[in-house]
Structure formats: structure tokens, C-alpha cells
Amino acid sequence: MTTVFFRQLYLRFGLCLLLLVPLMSAPLGRAQAADKLLVLGDSISAAYGIDESQGWVQLLRDRLEKGGEPIEVVNASISGETSSGGLARLPRLLQEHQPRWLIVELGGNDGLRGYPPVALQRNLQQMVKLAEKAGAEVLLLGMRMPPNYGRAYTEAFAAVYPKVAKAAQVPLVSFFLEPVALLEGTMQSDGIHPTAAAQPALLDHVWPCIQVLLGQSVDEQSCTP
Numbered sequence: 001m002t003t004v005f006f007r008q009l010y011l012r013f014g015l016c017l018l019l020l021v022p023l024m025s026a027p028l029g030r031a032q033a034a035d036k037l038l039v040l041g042d043s044i045s046a047a048y049g050i051d052e053s054q055g056w057v058q059l060l061r062d063r064l065e066k067g068g069e070p071i072e073v074v075n076a077s078i079s080g081e082t083s084s085g086g087l088a089r090l091p092r093l094l095q096e097h098q099p100r101w102l103i104v105e106l107g108g109n110d111g112l113r114g115y116p117p118v119a120l121q122r123n124l125q126q127m128v129k130l131a132e133k134a135g136a137e138v139l140l141l142g143m144r145m146p147p148n149y150g151r152a153y154t155e156a157f158a159a160v161y162p163k164v165a166k167a168a169q170v171p172l173v174s175f176f177l178e179p180v181a182l183l184e185g186t187m188q189s190d191g192i193h194p195t196a197a198a199q200p201a202l203l204d205h206v207w208p209c210i211q212v213l214l215g216q217s218v219d220e221q222s223c224t225p
Contacts, residue, residue, distance in 0.1 A: 034070040035070070035072070035099075035100040036072045036073075036074055036097050036098065036100060037073050037100070037102075037103065037214075038074045038076060038093060038094075038097055038099035038101070038102045039057050039074065039075045039077055039102075039105065040077065040089075040093065040102060040104050040105070040106065041075075041076075041077035041081065041086075041103070041105030041141070042077060042079065042080065042081040042105065042108055042109055043077075043078075043079035043081075043193060044077075044105060044176070044177070044193060045075065045077035046078060048193045049188050049190075049195075050196040050199070054199055056199045056200075056202040056206075057073060057077070058075075059203045060203055060210070063203065063207075069214075071214070074097050074099065076093050080109060081106060081109060082110050082113070082115070083107055083110050083123035083127075084119070086104070086123070086127065087123045087126055090127055090131070094130065094131065094134040099136050100136060100137065101137050101138075101213050101214065102127075102131045102136045102138045102139070103138075103139045103141060103210075104124065104127055104138060104139070104140050105141040106124070106127075107124070107160070107161070111144075111145040111149070112145075112192075114153070117156040117157045117159070120157070120160050121163060121164055124140065125164055125167070128140075128164065128170060132168075137170070137213055138168070138213075139171050139206075139209055139210065139212075139213045139223075140161055140171070140172045140173070141172075141173045141176040142160075142161030142172060142173060143161075143176060144157065144158045144175050145158075161225070162174065162225035165225040171209045171212050171213055171220065171223035171224070172209070172223060172224070173205065173206050173223065174225070176206065177194065177202070178205060179202065180194050180198040180201050208222055209222065
């Protein structure tokens, strides 16, 4: 009787140790899986016309990795994407990746096709709401249209991004292409897409707001609409 009792006690004690070993070997204070940052954009974020490894999103991955940040960057950008297309894809992307952060770089194709700015505003607002409902924090990257689209349209288009960002209280880069739009040699022959040489400048331009998004900086002045 005594022998059976101690044998059962030994087996139970050994089983408890086996269950505890994985917990004891796991790093303290660190999540088992990296947090995810989802980039939802168009051809500019999809590295159109250049090698994907040269695009600003990949450069962001490299910078985060170099800084020791356990963040997985998921690039869901598609060339030709519009705000309505991004909105249609977002629910599935949120469910699949469950990101902690979302960067939205959309609207350029809406403007190039002359879509109403009010429709762009509505789509962006809905994307922010969907992301926040899923527990993701949002950063908006704004775009602008060239002057040949007319003053009324270009001003109405540019005003969409600060309106959305202010109403939702999310950080904003008012014009994503600002550091390269007018510099010689930074745009491809189509005059729309940045060259590989321009990608580091794009990342540097948005980096302060990405740091705010990730909680690495409290300086929100340059990211406030």
C-alpha cells in the first residue's frame, strides 16, 4: 500500500515538473509572439517598380529588427488599391493577422481617378473604426494631388486626411511623399512612384510618427492634424 502511494506521488510530481519546465524556460516579461504592425497601402508601399527589398516597408522591418524591436511587419499593400478596396479587404486582414498597429497609406488612386473626396473620407473613417474595434492603433499617411487636377479638387482632397485624423484622434503624416515629391531623381519615369533611392527618405519622414504609434515617443506635435 505504501509502495503504491509513493509511486503515484512520484509520477504526479514528475508530471508537474514536465509541465513547469516550458514555463520556467520562457523569457520573463516578454510575449511569446511578436506584436504585428499591418501596412495597408497601394503601389507606393508595395514597392512598385523597384525591388521589394528596397521599399520603405522593408526598410522599416530592417530598422525595427536592428533596434531589437520584436515587431512583425505585415505588408498588405497592393498596386492600384483604392480606399474602397482597402476597406473591403481590411476585416479579413484584421481577423487573420490581429495587428496591434495599422498604417493606412491609401487615397492616391482615388485622387488620380477623380473620385469624390467625400467618398475617400468615408472610407478612411470606416477603416479607422474597424481597426480600433479590433484593438489596433492607427497611423494615417496622407496624400495630395498635383495642381493640374484643379484647385478646388486638390484642396478638398488634401483636407480629407486631417479631418479624419482629428475626428478619430489618430496620428497623421499630412503628406507622405513630401520629402521627395519635388526633388529631381527621386521619382520614377511615370512621375508618380518614388525610386529606390527615395525610399530611405520616406521612412525617415514617417519614422517620428511611427515611434509615436508604437509608444516609443511622446512627441506628438509633428503627427497631430
